[in-house]
Amino acid sequence: MGNRASLSELTEALASRCAAGKKQTEQFVHLFFDVVADNLLKDKIVKVRGLGTFKLVNVDERESVNISTGERIVIPAHSKFTFTPDPVIRDEINKPFADFEATPLNDDINLDEINAIGDEPDNIDTPEQGAEMPDEMKGIEAPAPVLSGIHSVGGRAVEAEAEEQKTVAIGGAPETGDEGRGTAVSLSSSDIEEASDTDVSETPEEADDEDNSDVEEETEGRTADIVETEPAAKPSASSDLSQPSDSSEFPKATDPSDTAAPAEHLEPGELPTDSEVKPTATADRTNHVGEATEVDDAVLVKRASVVEHADIVHNATIMSERKSRWWVMPLLLMCALLLFSLGYYLGGGDRLHIKSLASDLIVKAKQKSSKADKKAAITKEDSIKAEEAKQRADREAAEKAEREAKEREARELEEAIARYPQVKDGKFLIIGSIGTDTMRVGRTLLNISRKYYGTTDYVEYICIMNGINNPDIVPKNAVLNLPKLRHKE
Amino acid sequence: MNNKQLISEMSRRSGLSVADTQTMINGLVAEMTEVLVSDGAVTIKQFGSFEVKKKMERVCQTPSGQKVLVPPRLVLSFKPSPVMRERIGEEEL
Known part of the structure; x- marks a missing residue:
């Protein structure tokens, strides 16, 4: 341009x-x-x-x-x-951009982003991500405690499960072991669903601590421990129940199995002692030991055998516990990861959608503009070609007409030159007449020449044209024919 | 003054017939359009200059508050020459 x-x-x-x-x-x-x-x-x-x-x-x-x-x-x-x-x-002038249309914009599209993208099409994601970073950070941070909560709860749940399994194993019933495991699993799953309640995570911990301390104690009657763990767990459960928290599920889940395990699977001889112990158990451990020593000799023998049996089973359960812990942990981790990714997707989903929409829009606009450019280029080429062809045709026609006109003109000129008298060795040729004028009194040829030609140089031509031999003597009122002159070239 | 009056006036002053004047004016306008499309500018010393200018795309707001992306476009602008300005008494700003 x-x-x-x-x-x-x-x-x-x-x-x-x-x-x-x-x-x-x-x-x-x-x-x-x-x-x-x-x-x-x-x-x-x-x-x-x-x-x-x-x-x-x-x-x-x-x-x-x-x-x-x-x-x-x-x-x-x-x-x-x-x-x-x-x-x-x-x-016609706006043709190159005719394909564009005004597009209404959505309110949530940030125009600065579009401008930035327009400037740097390669870094489409970076400004957007930067802008949304605070939101996403929140989203990321939110699941993080959940993860840790689940993790800790899971770990504790596994431990709790193992403890329960132990107690159940001492009871000598594999079915209850399964039950215990089932409750423990249900506990952990319920915890995961509720996305980590600190209360819940604490309760198994407390139970664990008490259980562990109980296990560490080297008492002659292991069953006493078992009996004791139940009441110890119970108060914590009941105290949790009194709290208006989600942890109520935990004691509910653990309660039946815990209470059921000793009730059903302890030997009949022990049952009375257990029932005796139960009401008083909540006080302290020494009491139980004292009570346990009060039990009959027969029961003691039985108990000893049970203890032996329990030791073997205990070793076995420790092994199995380790095994179960070994595969449960990665599983839980995977679960947590899955949940985390799910949460991230749901949380950041609509944002991602908007992002893709925006990029779609940009890509569309680019395509449109490129299409328009192509179209414009094609149409322009076509029009240029057509124009050239037309111009060529026009030029040829014009040239032909000009040639003809020239020839005609030349012929006419020759005729005119032949018709009129010419000045020898003059610069101009007389080719016609431009009009006439009358020689009035006071007029001179010089005057007339100046009037019609702007200069006095053409007197000679006027004389020749009118057959005047002496320019000084012109008849009065003679009608002069004024020559049309043309340069000789 | 409308197109008809212009043609009749032109015809009167140029000595051509009305039909010829019309074809001449149409040709002139078509020629100007072509030149403007290809070159982008036509300057007529005594009158002014026609120029094709590009307007960038922009965002504007409709009275209802809707934001609209207005596409870029080419517009024809005219700037009267100084001679013309003097004739019409327009102040040079």
């Missing part, structure tokens, strides 16, 4: 288009703009079909302040020139 077409270029193009003479066309174009300007001054408005409307708008006098000096100045009333392009030319 660098080169500005001037009037002469415009005239040339128009002349070839309309197959008219160059001079005539130029005059016409000049006249056209003169007429437009004149009528604009007269009517204040000129409409040209295909081009647009020129208008003069009156601007009233107004006051203004000079920004640099703060001086108040009055802008006098004046008229302002306005031009509104015709829809035809407007559309």
Whole structure:
């Protein structure tokens, strides 16, 4: 768009288009703009079909302040020139961008992001992520405690489970062991669902601590321990029950199995002692030991055998416990990871969606623009080709017409030259007449020459034309034929 | 002054027939359009200059508060020449 077409270029193009003479066309174009300007001054408005409307708008006098000096100045009333392009030319000029349409934007699209993306299409994600980082951080942080909660709860649950298994094993019933495990698993799963309650995580811990301390104690009757663990666990459970927290599920889940295990699977002989112990058990451990020693000798023997049996089983359970711990831990970790990723997806899902939408939009816009560019390029090429062909045809026609005109002109010229007398060795040829004039009194040939040709040099031609031999003697009122001259070249 | 009046005035002042004047004016306008589309500018010394300008895309707000992305476009602008300005008495700002 660098080169500005001037009037002469415009005239040339128009002349070839309309197959008219160059001079005539130029005059016409000049006249056209003169007429437009004149009528604009007269009517204040000129409409040209295909081009647009020129208008003069009156601007009233107004006051203004000079920004640099703060001086108040009055802008006098004046008229302002306005031009509104015709829809035809407007559309024609806007053709390269005609495919674009105004698109309404959603409120939640951040325009700064779009601009940034527009500037750097490669880094689409970075500003967006940076902008959303605080939100995502929250989202990430939220599941983190859950994970740790689950982890700790899971670990403790496993321990608790192992303890229960132990007690159950001492009872000597594999079914209850399964039951215990089942409750422990249900406990951990319920904990996971509730996304970590500190109360819940604490309760097994307390139970664990007490259980561990009990296990560490080397008492002669292991069953006493077992009996004792139940009441020890119970109060904590009941205290938790009294609290309005979600942990109520834990004691509920553990209660039946814990109470059921000794009740069902301890030997019948022990049952009375257990029942005796139970009401008082909550006080302290020494009591139990004392009570346990009070039991009959027979029972003691039985108990000893039970203890032996229990030791073997205990060793076995420790092994199995380790084994179970070995595979449960990774499983739980995987569960936690799954949950975490699920939570992240749900939490950040809609944001991701928006992001993809935005990028979709951008990609679409790019495609559209590239398509439009291609289309424009194609149409432009076509139009250029057509234009060239047309121009060539026009040029050929013009050349032909010109040649013919030249030939005709030359012929006519020759005839004219032959017809009129010519000045020998003169610069000009007489090729016709431009009119006549009468020699009145006081007129001279010099005068006439100056009047018609702007110079006195053409007296000679006038004389030749009219057969005057002596330029000083011209008859009165003689009608002079004024020659049309042409330069010899 | 509308197109008809312009043509009749042109015809009167140029001595051409009305039909010829019309074809000439149409040709002139078509030629100007072509030149503007290809080169982007036409300057007529005594009158002014026509120029194609690119308007960048922008975001505007409708009266209802809806934000709209207005696409880029090419517009034809006209700037009167100093001679013309003097003639119409427009102040040079």
